[in-house]
Amino acid sequence: MTARLTHLDDTGAAHMVDVGDKSVTQRTAVAEGHVTMLPETLALIRQGLAKKGDVIATARIAGIMAAKRTHELIPLCHPLLLTKVAVEIEADEALPGLRITATARVSGQTGVEMEALTAVSVACLTVYDMAKAVDRGMVIGGIRLLEKSGGKSGPWQAA
Amino acid sequence: MTARLTHLDDTGAAHMVDVGDKSVTQRTAVAEGHVTMLPETLALIRQGLAKKGDVIATARIAGIMAAKRTHELIPLCHPLLLTKVAVEIEADEALPGLRITATARVSGQTGVEMEALTAVSVACLTVYDMAKAVDRGMVIGGIRLLEKSGGKSGPWQAA
Amino acid sequence: MTARLTHLDDTGAAHMVDVGDKSVTQRTAVAEGHVTMLPETLALIRQGLAKKGDVIATARIAGIMAAKRTHELIPLCHPLLLTKVAVEIEADEALPGLRITATARVSGQTGVEMEALTAVSVACLTVYDMAKAVDRGMVIGGIRLLEKSGGKSGPWQAA
Amino acid sequence: MTARLTHLDDTGAAHMVDVGDKSVTQRTAVAEGHVTMLPETLALIRQGLAKKGDVIATARIAGIMAAKRTHELIPLCHPLLLTKVAVEIEADEALPGLRITATARVSGQTGVEMEALTAVSVACLTVYDMAKAVDRGMVIGGIRLLEKSGGKSGPWQAA
Amino acid sequence: MTARLTHLDDTGAAHMVDVGDKSVTQRTAVAEGHVTMLPETLALIRQGLAKKGDVIATARIAGIMAAKRTHELIPLCHPLLLTKVAVEIEADEALPGLRITATARVSGQTGVEMEALTAVSVACLTVYDMAKAVDRGMVIGGIRLLEKSGGKSGPWQAA
Amino acid sequence: MTARLTHLDDTGAAHMVDVGDKSVTQRTAVAEGHVTMLPETLALIRQGLAKKGDVIATARIAGIMAAKRTHELIPLCHPLLLTKVAVEIEADEALPGLRITATARVSGQTGVEMEALTAVSVACLTVYDMAKAVDRGMVIGGIRLLEKSGGKSGPWQAA
Numbered sequence: 001m002t003a004r005l006t007h008l009d010d011t012g013a014a015h016m017v018d019v020g021d022k023s024v025t026q027r028t029a030v031a032e033g034h035v036t037m038l039p040e041t042l043a044l045i046r047q048g049l050a051k052k053g054d055v056i057a058t059a060r061i062a063g064i065m066a067a068k069r070t071h072e073l074i075p076l077c078h079p080l081l082l083t084k085v086a087v088e089i090e091a092d093e094a095l096p097g098l099r100i101t102a103t104a105r106v107s108g109q110t111g112v113e114m115e116a117l118t119a120v121s122v123a124c125l126t127v128y129d130m131a132k133a134v135d136r137g138m139v140i141g142g143i144r145l146l147e148k149s150g151g152k153s154g155p156w157q158a159a
Numbered sequence: 160m161t162a163r164l165t166h167l168d169d170t171g172a173a174h175m176v177d178v179g180d181k182s183v184t185q186r187t188a189v190a191e192g193h194v195t196m197l198p199e200t201l202a203l204i205r206q207g208l209a210k211k212g213d214v215i216a217t218a219r220i221a222g223i224m225a226a227k228r229t230h231e232l233i234p235l236c237h238p239l240l241l242t243k244v245a246v247e248i249e250a251d252e253a254l255p256g257l258r259i260t261a262t263a264r265v266s267g268q269t270g271v272e273m274e275a276l277t278a279v280s281v282a283c284l285t286v287y288d289m290a291k292a293v294d295r296g297m298v299i300g301g302i303r304l305l306e307k308s309g310g311k312s313g314p315w316q317a318a
Numbered sequence: 319m320t321a322r323l324t325h326l327d328d329t330g331a332a333h334m335v336d337v338g339d340k341s342v343t344q345r346t347a348v349a350e351g352h353v354t355m356l357p358e359t360l361a362l363i364r365q366g367l368a369k370k371g372d373v374i375a376t377a378r379i380a381g382i383m384a385a386k387r388t389h390e391l392i393p394l395c396h397p398l399l400l401t402k403v404a405v406e407i408e409a410d411e412a413l414p415g416l417r418i419t420a421t422a423r424v425s426g427q428t429g430v431e432m433e434a435l436t437a438v439s440v441a442c443l444t445v446y447d448m449a450k451a452v453d454r455g456m457v458i459g460g461i462r463l464l465e466k467s468g469g470k471s472g473p474w475q476a477a
Numbered sequence: 478m479t480a481r482l483t484h485l486d487d488t489g490a491a492h493m494v495d496v497g498d499k500s501v502t503q504r505t506a507v508a509e510g511h512v513t514m515l516p517e518t519l520a521l522i523r524q525g526l527a528k529k530g531d532v533i534a535t536a537r538i539a540g541i542m543a544a545k546r547t548h549e550l551i552p553l554c555h556p557l558l559l560t561k562v563a564v565e566i567e568a569d570e571a572l573p574g575l576r577i578t579a580t581a582r583v584s585g586q587t588g589v590e591m592e593a594l595t596a597v598s599v600a601c602l603t604v605y606d607m608a609k610a611v612d613r614g615m616v617i618g619g620i621r622l623l624e625k626s627g628g629k630s631g632p633w634q635a636a
Numbered sequence: 637m638t639a640r641l642t643h644l645d646d647t648g649a650a651h652m653v654d655v656g657d658k659s660v661t662q663r664t665a666v667a668e669g670h671v672t673m674l675p676e677t678l679a680l681i682r683q684g685l686a687k688k689g690d691v692i693a694t695a696r697i698a699g700i701m702a703a704k705r706t707h708e709l710i711p712l713c714h715p716l717l718l719t720k721v722a723v724e725i726e727a728d729e730a731l732p733g734l735r736i737t738a739t740a741r742v743s744g745q746t747g748v749e750m751e752a753l754t755a756v757s758v759a760c761l762t763v764y765d766m767a768k769a770v771d772r773g774m775v776i777g778g779i780r781l782l783e784k785s786g787g788k789s790g791p792w793q794a795a
Numbered sequence: 796m797t798a799r800l801t802h803l804d805d806t807g808a809a810h811m812v813d814v815g816d817k818s819v820t821q822r823t824a825v826a827e828g829h830v831t832m833l834p835e836t837l838a839l840i841r842q843g844l845a846k847k848g849d850v851i852a853t854a855r856i857a858g859i860m861a862a863k864r865t866h867e868l869i870p871l872c873h874p875l876l877l878t879k880v881a882v883e884i885e886a887d888e889a890l891p892g893l894r895i896t897a898t899a900r901v902s903g904q905t906g907v908e909m910e911a912l913t914a915v916s917v918a919c920l921t922v923y924d925m926a927k928a929v930d931r932g933m934v935i936g937g938i939r940l941l942e943k944s945g946g947k948s949g950p951w952q953a954a
C-alpha cells in the first residue's frame with residue numbers, strides 16, 4: 001500500500017495541503033448519521049414536531065451553520081465558498097431515533113466531504129442537547145460519507 | 160411519562176432555558192466515541208504516531224478547541240467557563256480504529272455534557288479529515304455520554 | 319451636563335471599562351424591534367408559519383445565537399455568562415410586519431442590554447434575509463431597550 | 478402572487494438555496510440606518526469626534542468587521558469573498574443622532590445586501606453601546622437597503 | 637530543574653490544565669511590544685493621527701477585540717470573563733515606530749498573561765496591515781510580559 | 796514621498812480597500828518570527844519534542860488555524876480562500892529559542908502577507924502559553940515578512 005496521509009509532510013508534521021494547482025470543479029458531498037434514543041423520547045420530539053417542529057428545525061439550522069464553520073473547527077480544512085447546504089431530518093421508529101442527512105456543494109479546488117459530515121455531526125449534537133433532559137443515554141452513530149462527486153478523484157459512493 | 164423537552168417553552172418555541180437560579184457546583188462530564196476504519200488506515204496512522212504522532216495530536220487539539228466553542232455551535236447551549244478539557248485517543252485493533260474519550264469540567268450553573276460530546280465529535284471528524292485520502296469509508300459512531308457528576312440531577316453513569 | 323461617555327478615557331481613546339469592582343448581581347434586559355413589510359410578505363411568512371414555522375423559528379434561533387456572540391461583535395462589550403436568552407416573534411397586521419422582543423439574563427458584573435439588542439437586531443436581519451427575494455423594501459426599526467434591572471444604576475424602563 | 482420564500486423548500490424546511498448555477502458577477506449593495514438620541518448625547522459624541530473621533534471610528538470598524546461575519550450570524554447566508562466594505566457615519570442634528578451608510582461589494586454568485594445591512598446594524602449597536610451610559614433611550618431605526626446592483630435580478634433602488 | 641511544562645500530561649499529550657481548584661482572585665497582566673518602521677512610515681501614521689487618528693484607533697480596537705478571543709486562538713487557554721482590556725499606542729521616534737502596551741484584568745481562576753500578549757500581537761499586526769503598502773519591511777518585536785499580579789504564584793515583574 | 800496609507804480614505808477614515816478590480820493571481824507569502832527563552836526552557840521543550848513533540852505540534856496547529864481567521868482579527872483584511880498554510884518550527888540553540896516560519900498561498904485578488912504573519916504570531920503566542928509556567932521572561936520578536944510573490948506589485952524579498 002503506497003497511500004500517504006496527505007496532511008503529513010515528509011517529516012510527519014501536519015500542514016494544510018496545497019490545493020492551489022487543483023482545478024475548480026463543481027463538487028458535492030452527501031453524509032448521514034443518526035441519533036438512537038428511547039421510543040418515548042422520539043415520541044416527545046415528534047409531538048413537538050407536530051406542534052411547532054422546533055427540535056427538528058433547530059437541529060437543521062445548527063447543522064447548516066456548522067457546515068459554514070468547518071474550516072474553523074477542523075484544523076487542516078481549507079476555507080470554502082459553499083454554494084449550498086441542506087440538512088434533512090427524519091424520524092425512524094425502527095432505530096428508534098432520528099436519521100440526519102446533509103448535502104454540501106461548492107465550486108472550488110477541494111471537496112466538501114468535511115462540510116457535509118460536520119453538518120450531520122452538529123445536527124446530531126443539537127438533537128442530543130435538546131432532548132438530553134429526558135434521555136441521557138442517546139447515542140450518536142453511523143456518521144459517514146454517502147457519496148461525493150467532482151474533483152480529480154471523481155465520484156465515490158459508500159458500499 | 161411527564162417529562163418535558165426543557166428547551167421548548169409552552170408554545171413549543173425554542174429558547175435557552177434560564178439557569179440563573181441553579182446553584183454553582185463543580186460539574187464534570189465524560190463522553191466517548193470512535194472512528195472505524197480499514198486496518199491499513201489504522202496502521203498508517205500508527206506509523207505516523209510512531210514518528211511524530213501528528214494525526215493523534217491534531218485531533219486532540221481540535222477536540223479541545225471545539226469544546227470551548229460548544230455554545231457557538233449548539234444553539235441553546237449556555238456559555239461556560241470550562242476549567243478543564245482533556246481528550247484521550249487510543250488505537251483499538253479490534254474495531255479497527257481509534258477510540259476517543261473527552262473529559263470536561265466546570266464550576267457553573269449548568270452541565271458540561273455537550274462540551275465533552277462536542278470535543279469527541281470534532282476529534283473524530285479531524286481523524287476522518289486527516290485519513291480520508293486513503294479511506295473514505297470510515298464511520299464515526301458510538302458517541303455518547305459515559306458519566307456526569309454535579310448539578311441538581313446528581314451523578315449519572317451510562318448503563 | 320456632566321455625563322461622560324464611559325468608553326472613552328481621559329484622552330478620548332476607546333477602552334473596555336473596568337467592571338472588576340462592580341458587584342455581581344442578577345441582571346435582566348428586554349429589548350424590542352420590528353420589521354415592516356408588504357402585507358403580502360407577511361401573509362407568505364404566516365403561511366409558512368402555519369405549515370412549518372421556519373422563518374420565525376430560524377429568526378428566533380439566529381437571535382439567540384447572536385446574543386451569545388455580542389462581545390465578539392461590539393468592540394467594547396465584556397464577555398458574559400448569559401443564563402437565559404429568549405426571543406419572541408409576533409405578526410402585527412397593523413405594521414404590517416413582525417414584532418420581535420428579546421430577553422437576556424445574567425448573574426454578573428455588567429448589564430445585558432447589548433445582548434438583548436443584538437438578539438433583536440440579528441433576528442430582524444434574518445427575517446429580512448429570508449423574505450428579501452419577495453420584498454427588498456422591508457425596513458428594520460424601533461430597536462430599543464424596553465427595560466433593564468440589576469446593577470448599580472438599578473431598574474430602568476423606556477418612557 | 479406566485480412569489481416563494483426561497484429559503485423554504487417544498488416542505489417548508491429552511492435550507493441554504495443553491496447558488497452554484499448563478500453566474501459570477503460584480504455585485505454591490507448600499508444600506509442605511511440611524512440612531513436617534515438626545516441632543517446632549519449627540520453633542521457629547523461630536524465633542525469626542527472633535528478630539529479623537531473614537532465613537533465614530535469604533536462604530537465604523539465594528540460595522541466593517543461584522544460585515545465579514547454575516548454568514549456566521551444569518552443562518553442561511555452564503556460565505557462570500559467581500560472585495561470592499563465601507564461604513565460612513567454622519568451626525569444629523571435634525572434627528573438628532575447619527576446616520577450610518579454601508580457599502581459592500583463582491584465578485585460572486587450571490588448578492589451582498591445582508592453584508593451591507595449587517596454592517597449598518599452592528600455599527601448602530603456599537604454607537605448605542607458607547608453612549609448608553611448617558612442615554613438609554615436611544616432608538617435604532619430606518620435600517621433598509623438603499624440600492625443594489627449585479628446578479629440576475631439586476632439593479633434595484635429603494636423608492 | 638524540576639519544572640514541568642504544565643500543558644503536557646504524564647505521557648506528553650497536550651491538555652487544558654485543570655484550574656477548577658484554583659481560587660478566584662483578581663488578576664492583572666501588562667504586556668508590551670513594538671513595530672519598527674521607516675521614519676517616513678511613522679510620519680505618515682502620525683499625520684493620519686493628527687487628522688483622524690485611524691491607524692492608532694483601528695489597532696487599539698483590534699487589540700481589544702482579539703484579547704476577548706484569546707481562548708479561541710491559543711489552543712490550551714481557558715475562557716475568561718475579562719473585566720478590563722486597555723491598549724495604549726505611542727509613537728517612538730527612536731525606534732522609529734510604535735510602542736504598544738496592553739493591560740488585561742479578570743476575577744478568575746487563571747491568569748490573563750495570554751490575553752494581554754494577544755492584544756499586543758494583534759494590535760501590532762494591524763499596524764503592519766495598515767501601513768504595509770508603503771513599508772513591507774516593518775518588524776514586530778519585543779513582545780513580552782511586563783508584569784502580572786494575582787493568583788498563587790503572586791506578582792511578577794519583567795527584569 | 797507620495798505614498799498613501801491605502802486603508803485611509805480622503806478624510807482619514809478607515810475602510811476595506813476595494814480589490815474588486817485587481818486581477819486574480821497566484822500569491823504566496825513567507826513570514827518568520829522567534830521566541831527567545833532560557834536554555835533550560837528550550838531543553839524542556841525539546842525533551843517533549845523527543846517524546847511526543849506536542850509543544851511544537853500544538854503551536855504549528857494553532858498557527859495554521861489562526862491564518863484562516865486573519866480577516867476576523869485584522870479589521871481591514873479581506874476574507875481569502877487560502878489554498879495552503881504551512882508552519883515550520885525549529886529549535887535554535889543560539890537564540891536560545893524557537894524559530895517559526897509560515898507560508899501562505901492563495902489564488903485571489905489580494906495578498907497573503909497578513910495570513911503568514913498571523914500564523915507566525917499565534918504560533919509564537921502558543922509557545923509562550925505552553926512554556927510560561929517555567930519561564931515568564933520569554934520574548935517574541937523578529938516577526939517580519941521574508942518574501943512575497945504575485946499581484947501587481949510583484950515579488951518582494953526582505954533585505
